[in-house]
Amino acid sequence: MTDHNETNETNETTPAIDFTNSKTKAGFVALIGAPNAGKSTLMNSMVGHKVSIVTPKVQTTRSRxxxxxxxxxVQIIFVDTPGIFTPKRRLDRAMVQAAWQGAEDGDVLLLLHDCARRLIDExxxxxxxxxxxxxxxxxxxxNKIDLAPQERLLERADEMSKIYEFERIFMVSAETGNGVADLKSWLAGKMPKSPFLFDPDDLSDMPLRLLAAETLREKLFLNLHQELPYQLxxxxEDWQDRDDGSAEVHLSIYVAREGHRGIILGKGGQTMRRIGTAARKELEEALDRRVHLFAHVKYRKDWMDDSARYNLWDLDYNA
Structure with a gap:
């Protein structure tokens, strides 16, 4: 996924990027934390572009x-992992295992915590x-220092430091950007010497097919209530580049219960049209091209126990 509006032009405040192996640095930063701690929001803020879906619901991120x-x-590759919680289902176990594996893979490990919470969650x-x-x-x-009283910040840092001795402690608001630049600068200093691992113009290594699916899934999360988003x-299914430069994308939404199809479609298909339009517009903005999006809702009772789904998300079916 590439931001076509970004350039390598320099000015007095932005040093030119050196593409030689001897002077460049690159590494991985793993983000872990409880569900809804703000990992995806922080990564999007660091990258300067939306690369991971964000919703108010917990356990939105399923894969790394x-x-x-x-x-x-310096090139900093952020690894946004699923939230770590007590798993109850096969999918939950696979997501938590992926999060801990992501923690092991990083050159730097950051634990995000929602300090707007009154207490440290379980x-x-x-x-x-x-x-x-x-x-x-x-x-x-x-994170979320804009939503917490000032006196809680030092108290929470002290309380958590009694359980684990942190290398550094940062206070940020990923939503507003407060403190994010200082954290990014510190992370850049921690990266090892290395040639760039990705094209500097790239914003993510996410394949376009997965980007399309994740974008629609986000809109479903935002527009559907209660537990339904977790059951889909x-x-x-298909991606075609048309001769006029536009993309034709066919997506399938799989639900675990037959009755869920009608809820997603809505009366006369109105709910699905609204959700599909929102997903199409966001894809067009991200890709800087016209998108023809076709979505179909299908019933598949045991999709959560289908190993092929887990391979798509880079999750271990046997976790």
Missing amino acids: IRGIAMHQN DTSNILTKLAASGRRASLVL TVET
């Missing part, structure tokens, strides 16, 4: 999504305990 950020001569407590037992170095990012998945 990589976002690519540049800071002068999921975060379990993460802290596991980190302390692992010996893995990590830094703490207290979206897959790109």
Whole structure:
């Protein structure tokens, strides 16, 4: 996924990017935390473009999504992992395993915590305990500082530091951008010497077919209530580049219950049309091209137990 509006022009405040191997740095930053801690929002803020879907609902991210950020001569690849929680289903177990695997793969590990919460939640407590037992170095990012009283920030940092000794502690608002630049600068300094691992113009390594499916899934999450979004998945069945430069995309929405089809479609298909239009417009903006989007809602009772789905998300079916 490439931002076609970005250029490599320089000015007095932005040093030119050096593409030689001897002076460039590149590495991975893994983001972990409880569901809804703001990992996807922070990664999008760091990259400067939306590369991971964001919704108010927990457990939105299902697989590891990589976002690519540049800071002068440094390339920082952020790995947005699923939220870590107590798993109940096969899909839950696979998501939590992917999150911990992502933590192992990073050059730097950041634990995000929603400090707007009045207390440390159970999921975060379990993460802290596991980190302390692992010996893995990590830094703490207290997120959503714009929503928390000032006195809570130091209290929460002190409370969490008694359980695990962090390398550094940062206080940010991923939503407003407050504190994000300082964190990004520090991360750039932690990256190892290396040639760039991706084209500097790329914003993510996400395939276009997955981008289309994730974009529609986000709109479904935002427009459907209660547990229904967790009972569905979206897959790109076909992608065709037309001669006029536009893209024709066919998506299938799989639901676990037959009755869910009608809810998603809505009266006369109005709900699905509204959701599909929102997804199409966002794809067109991201790709800078016209998109013809066709979505079909299909019933597949056991999609959560289909190993092929897990392969698409880079999840371990046997976790």
